[in-house]
Amino acid sequence: MSTGVHSAAAAARVPGPRPPGPAPVGGTGPAEAVLRAAGARAVVVTGPAGSGKTHLLDDLAAVHRRAGLTVVDGRTTDPDAVTGGFVLVVDDAHRMSGEVADRVRRALAQPAGRVVVASRPWPRPAELTALLADVAEAAPGHRQSVVLGHADRAAVDGWTRARLGPAATPALSDAVLARTGGVPALVHCLLRSLARRGGRPGAVDPSRTPEEVSALLHADLDALDERTRALLHAVAAGAPLDDDVLGGLLDVPEARVAELIAAGRATGWLLPDGRVVPLAQEVLLAATPADVTRRTRRALLGLLVERGEEPVGLALGLAAERVRDPRAAALLERHADAALTADPALAGQLLGAAADSGAPVAGLAARRAQAAALTGDLDGAVRWADAALADPGAADRPRAAGVVAAVLARRGLMGRAAELYRLAGAEHAGSAALALLATGDREAAARVVAEARSGAAAVPTMVSVSEQLMAEGITDSLRSGTDAGDAVAAALSTLTRAAALLEPVGRTALLVDTPSALAALVALHCGELTVAESVLQRAVDTDLGGRPARPRHRLLLAWIAMLAGRMGRARELMAEAQDDGPLEPRDEVFLQALEVGLARRSSDVPGLVRAWVRAREAVVRHPVDLFTLLPLGELVVAAARLRDGDRLRCHVAEAQALLHRLGDPELWAAPLHWSGAQAAIITDDPAGLRPHAAALVAAARTSPHAATLAEAGRTWLHVLTDEIDPAVVVAAAEALGTAGLGWDGSRLAGQAAARVTDPRVRSTLLACARALVDPAEGETTGQATAQATGQTTGQATGQATAQAGEDSAPAAPVLSGTLSDRERQVARLVVEGRTYREIGGRLYISAKTVEHHVSRMRQRLGAGTRSDLLARLRAELAEGA
Numbered sequence: 066m067s068t069g070v071h072s073a074a075a076a077a078r079v080p081g082p083r084p085p086g087p088a089p090v091g092g093t094g095p096a097e098a099v100l101r102a103a104g105a106r107a108v109v110v111t112g113p114a115g116s117g118k119t120h121l122l123d124d125l126a127a128v129h130r131r132a133g134l135t136v137v138d139g140r141t142t143d144p145d146a147v148t149g150g151f152v153l154v155v156d157d158a159h160r161m162s163g164e165v166a167d168r169v170r171r172a173l174a175q176p177a178g179r180v181v182v183a184s185r186p187w188p189r190p191a192e193l194t195a196l197l198a199d200v201a202e203a204a205p206g207h208r209q210s211v212v213l214g215h216a217d218r219a220a221v222d223g224w225t226r227a228r229l230g231p232a233a234t235p236a237l238s239d240a241v242l243a244r245t246g247g248v249p250a251l252v253h254c255l256l257r258s259l260a261r262r263g264g265r266p267g268a269v270d271p272s273r274t275p276e277e278v279s280a281l282l283h284a285d286l287d288a289l290d291e292r293t294r295a296l297l298h299a300v301a302a303g304a305p306l307d308d309d310v311l312g313g314l315l316d317v318p319e320a321r322v323a324e325l326i327a328a329g330r331a332t333g334w335l336l337p338d339g340r341v342v343p344l345a346q347e348v349l350l351a352a353t354p355a356d357v358t359r360r361t362r363r364a365l366l367g368l369l370v371e372r373g374e375e376p377v378g379l380a381l382g383l384a385a386e387r388v389r390d391p392r393a394a395a396l397l398e399r400h401a402d403a404a405l406t407a408d409p410a411l412a413g414q415l416l417g418a419a420a421d422s423g424a425p426v427a428g429l430a431a432r433r434a435q436a437a438a439l440t441g442d443l444d445g446a447v448r449w450a451d452a453a454l455a456d457p458g459a460a461d462r463p464r465a466a467g468v469v470a471a472v473l474a475r476r477g478l479m480g481r482a483a484e485l486y487r488l489a490g491a492e493h494a495g496s497a498a499l500a501l502l503a504t505g506d507r508e509a510a511a512r513v514v515a516e517a518r519s520g521a522a523a524v525p526t527m528v529s530v531s532e533q534l535m536a537e538g539i540t541d542s543l544r545s546g547t548d549a550g551d552a553v554a555a556a557l558s559t560l561t562r563a564a565a566l567l568e569p570v571g572r573t574a575l576l577v578d579t580p581s582a583l584a585a586l587v588a589l590h591c592g593e594l595t596v597a598e599s600v601l602q603r604a605v606d607t608d609l610g611g612r613p614a615r616p617r618h619r620l621l622l623a624w625i626a627m628l629a630g631r632m633g634r635a636r637e638l639m640a641e642a643q644d645d646g647p648l649e650p651r652d653e654v655f656l657q658a659l660e661v662g663l664a665r666r667s668s669d670v671p672g673l674v675r676a677w678v679r680a681r682e683a684v685v686r687h688p689v690d691l692f693t694l695l696p697l698g699e700l701v702v703a704a705a706r707l708r709d710g711d712r713l714r715c716h717v718a719e720a721q722a723l724l725h726r727l728g729d730p731e732l733w734a735a736p737l738h739w740s741g742a743q744a745a746i747i748t749d750d751p752a753g754l755r756p757h758a759a760a761l762v763a764a765a766r767t768s769p770h771a772a773t774l775a776e777a778g779r780t781w782l783h784v785l786t787d788e789i790d791p792a793v794v795v796a797a798a799e800a801l802g803t804a805g806l807g808w809d810g811s812r813l814a815g816q817a818a819a820r821v822t823d824p825r826v827r828s829t830l831l832a833c834a835r836a837l838v839d840p841a842e843g844e845t846t847g848q849a850t851a852q853a854t855g856q857t858t859g860q861a862t863g864q865a866t867a868q869a870g871e872d873s874a875p876a877a878p879v880l881s882g883t884l885s886d887r888e889r890q891v892a893r894l895v896v897e898g899r900t901y902r903e904i905g906g907r908l909y910i911s912a913k914t915v916e917h918h919v920s921r922m923r924q925r926l927g928a929g930t931r932s933d934l935l936a937r938l939r940a941e942l943a944e945g946a
Contacts, residue, residue: 105209107173107200110183112213113333114285115250118183121211122156125181134179140165144172151178158184158193159331166196173203187324187331215247215336228256240272246342248333254278255344274344282348289332292317296325297334298353301346302361303379306339313368314361359388366392375400381418389423398424405432406573409439409611427452431461434468439573441612441645443472463489470496471575475613475649477687479503482577483513491517492525495532499577502539503690505726510536527566528574534563535580539691542587543730549767553591553732560584561600564609572611578692579610585621586692589628590732592770594805598625616642620655624695627662630808630838635663650687657683658696661703666808668929677703681712689719694733698740705744706930717741731764735771738764742778743809746816749932751785758782773800777813784817791817791826795833802837811837819936822943884922884941891918892938 108125112118126136129152137147139155153172155165161184172178180200184193201208216224222238229237241259245251258275286294292315299314300306306326312319329335334345341349350358362383369376370392377400380393401415413436416429434449446468453465470485470493479500486497494517501510514536538559544552563580564571571579581604588597604610604618623638639659642648648656657680664673680700689697697713697720704710717737724734738757745754758778765772780797783789794817801810811834818830884892887908894904901912901919908915919934926941928934 105204106179106207107204108181108209108211109197109200110181110211110213111186112183112211113185113248113331115248115333116213116215117249118213119156121213122154122181122183126152126154129179139168139172139180139182142168144168144175144178147178149177153178153180155180155182158182158196159188159190161190161193161196163192166192169196170199170203173200185331187327213249215333216242216249216252217247218242221245221247221252224252224256228253228260232259244272244343246336246340246344248342250281250333251278251342251344254281274347278344279348282345283352285332285334285345286348286352290328292325293328293332294349296329297332297341297345298349298358299361299365300329300335300339301341301349302358302365303376303382304361304365309372310365310368314365355386359383359386363388363390366390366396370396377415380422381415384418384421387421391423394419394422394424397422398429401432401436405435405439406570409436409573412436413440427456427459428461431459431465431468434465435575438468438472438575438613439611443475443613443649447472467493467496468575470500471577471613474500474503474577475651477650477690477693479577479688479690480506483509486577487513492529493532495529495534495536496577498536499532499539502536502543502727503577503692505691505723507540507543507727510540527570528576531563531567531571531574531580532576534559534566535576535578535583538563538580538587539583542590542732543727545728545730545767547767549731550769553587553768556587557584557593557596560587564600564604568607568609571607571609574610575613576610579604579614579617581609582614582617582621583692585625586695587732589621589624589695589805590736590770591768592773592804592806594625594629598622601625612645615645616648616652617655620652620659623659624655625805627659627666628805628808630666630811632663632667635659650683651693653683654680654687654693654696658699662699665703665706670930673703674707677707677709684713684716689716689723691723691727691733694720694737698737701737701740702743702747705747708748710744731768731771735761735764735768735774739774739778742774742781746781746785747932749785749935751782754778754782754785770804773804777801777809781813781816784813784820787820789817789821791821791829794830798833798837807837811835816936819933819940822940827940884925888918888922889942891915892922892942895919896935896938896942 110118110121129136133150135147135149135151137144137151137153139153142153144151144153151172153169155161155169158165169180169182172180182196182200218238221242222233222235225238225241226233241252241255245255255275255278258277262275289297295315296311299311304310304314308319308322311317311322311325315322315325317325326335330337334342334349336342340346362379366376366379366383369379375396377396380390380396383390383393384397397415397419401412401419404412404415413433416433416436420426420429430449430452434446434453437443437449438446450465450468450472453459453462454469456462459465466485467489470482470489473479473482473485483497483500483504483506486493486500489496494513498510498513501507501513514533538556541552541559542556560580560583564584567574567580581600584600585597588594588600601618601622604614605622608615610617619638619642623635623642626632626635626638639656642652642656657676660676661673661680664670664676677700680703684697684700687693697716701710701713701717704713720737724730724737727733738760741757742754742761745751745757758775758781761771761775761778765775777797777800780794784794794814798810798814801807801813814830814834814837818827818834821827821830890908891904894907899907901915904910904915905912922928922938923934926934926937928937
């Protein structure tokens with residue numbers, strides 16, 4: 066608490082006023098501290114209302130009585146009539162009359178007389194000013210001045226603990242201090258009320274204003290004069306302690322404002338920092354008619370705007386009360402425009418407030434749409450943008466078109482997005498071209514770019530230049546022929562530059578896609594997983610594209626993790642992608658394809674079936690485009706695994722037609738052919754594998770990645786036909802691992818291992834399969850399996866590698882030669898393709914018994930799927946023979 070004691074001879078600190086109650090005893094209270102400082106004959110106490118002056122006077126009186134002195138009231142007692150030692154006490158000396166002042170002078174004139182005077186710092190009538198000068202002259206060296214003020218944190222904390230005991234907490238003390246402003250009278254009144262409500266920790270709530278506190282404040286409010294109340298009301302309504310502003314607001318000369326501020330501080334309600342005590346502000350605003358407060362705030366807004374200030378908080382307050390004021394609306398609109406590129410959520414709030422203040426709703430619609438889109442509310446963005454698009458004369462129509470285009474791109478409507486980007490203006494030609502390329506319309510994309518270049522030159526921005534670079538990069542990636550490799554390198558370079566260019570403003574750019582996502586897609590399609598991961602991680606770190614792009618970047622990172630075999634990390638990233646709420650159709654397609662891919666790679670057949678159902682719905686919601694070929698390829702493989710390929714036939718045909726319109730670019734076509742090849746492998750369909758292998762071989766002449774896939778496809782074909790060259794298999798599997806397809810390489814080596822009969826060759830192939838599994842994932846899985854089965858870690862790793870495969874994953878050559886004779890009979894008939902009923906009829910056993918034998922063989926051989934089981938049974942039968 067800021068309490069000071071000042072003397073002509075010395076100065077001392079005095080404890081704050083005591084809580085209301087009995088006077089302290091034992092000579093240790095603040096009164097003793099005052100009187101011990103040189104045995105003062107005159108004590109002058111000054112402080113605002115509620116600071117504890119009266120309580121200190123009571124304590125001083127008690128100390129004097131204990132010293133044998135008579136205490137008399139200076140307002141009613143003549144000091145000449147008192148015999149012996151006495152103390153004349155005068156409270157509220159700021160209201161002192163000439164008669165009372167004369168009594169104080171006569172008391173000091175007597176050798177046995179002492180005086181104690183207390184007053185507020187304002188007003189200071191002439192009688193009091195003259196008296197204090199006389200007191201200083203009459204008691205030189207024996208006069209003490211005590212200045213009381215607002216309590217600090219330590220004082221409030223002490224009072225709170227004294228009143229509430231176990232219920233007192235630091236947070237409670239902070240709340241009491243914040244609400245009362247440290248005015249001692251309010252602090253003690255609030256604490257008394259809280260103490261009556263409950264003494265248990267957490268049982269008191271300082272945020273509610275008790276009735277006795279309100280009553281105290283209302284009594285003080287009623288005692289205020291009209292001018293002081295007007296000043297406090299103006300400050301409570303938001304006015305600063307500025308002479309010219311308050312003078313204009315209260316219609317008083319500036320010279321008079323200083324006196325009013327002093328009067329306000331003397332009430333105790335006006336804090337040193339220029340705020341009104343929060344509890345007092347509540348009562349003051351509640352007791353003043355709402356229309357009066359609104360008029361005050363409108364007048365204040367006008368004064369502040371006229372002198373060049375930007376009172377946004379005041380304008381927001383008026384808007385919240387639905388006060389229509391053109392100055393407030395214009396102010397809020399200006400600040401919203403500035404916030405659109407820095408804080409879209411704030412911009413949306415300010416634009417809504419501007420509308421509440423009377424700004425035309427139609428003129429705000431496009432900007433509100435942009436703000437909503439940037440904060441992830443795409444449905445709201447479309448609703449606002451439609452309002453602007455429906456008005457051909459709307460000045461902000463191009464902005465609305467750009468917003469809707471960005472939303473439609475995320476929902477798979479690339480053709481419509483391209484049209485709207487063209488409506489958005491030449492500066493969005495890059496995005497329009499990119500959307501057209503995504504639908505396979507290469508010629509139209511080129512025309513859009515050419516038209517933009519030949520039209521009126523617009524001032525380029527970082528966003529528009531980045532859009533152009535994205536279109537150029539994707540165009541480069543579509544090139545085929547001898548220079549396709551250089552074109553892919555150029556595409557990656559161009560897209561990476563576009564991402565770097567966009568970083569300073571990229572959090573608030575609405576685009577077809579981010580350059581980072583496009584660069585990652587190009588890198589994924591050419592097997593450069595490290596490049597893809599690097600550019601995406603940078604996009605995450607810089608929040609490129611803001612909230613709408615966060616799921617996109619994380620899902621692509623999850624895709625990379627899945628391809629690399631880091632299944633746990635993939636699931637973490639998928640969960641992060643869903644943190645901000647439901648995904649848009651484009652992101653949902655990737656998410657569901659990831660769910661399918663992870664279930665397939667972990668041989669989780671029930672999980673795969675559930676994921677497949679959700680994935681089918683996601684595919685229906687999102688048409689095929691150039692940038693969703695990866696999830697389509699993964700779903701093609703899953704469909705083959707579940708014998709449900711017909712469901713995707715039209716989607717695959719659409720993808721093939723799109724690629725054909727683009728000139729069958731090797732970069733984008735190769736992964737889809739690889740997926741088709743895997744689907745043929747799963748279904749043991751060499752004839753279905755050949756066209757995909759042929760396409761990969763054709764692309765291999767100009768694409769190293771396609772060459773790797775082609776060699777892998779050729780090797781798969783040989784494995785399916787039991788033409789296995791172990792060295793070739795190992796080379797192809799390792800090449801897949803180098804291309805970022807380690808899991809696929811592991812599966813190739815494992816399938817070959819399941820089909821060979823030489824144990825040493827099988828061991829070599831299994832070692833290759835294990836080496837291609839992600840080390841972290843493999844170690845964890847292997848250890849878990851070892852603990853569950855009692856195997857060594859090395860054996861368990863082989864088993865885990867088998868479980869990681871989906872249809873023909875590698876498995877350790879365990880239990881070879883341990884099939885019973887009956888099981889071998891069943892196995893031969895299963896390999897021949899007989900049904901359980903046919904096998905039972907041949908062996909004179911029931912179909913249920915056949916099913917039991919097959920289930921036991923599947924478990925003992927570690928087979929995850931039927932095709933896997935067939936491969937292992939062939940190997941076991943060959944080895945037994």
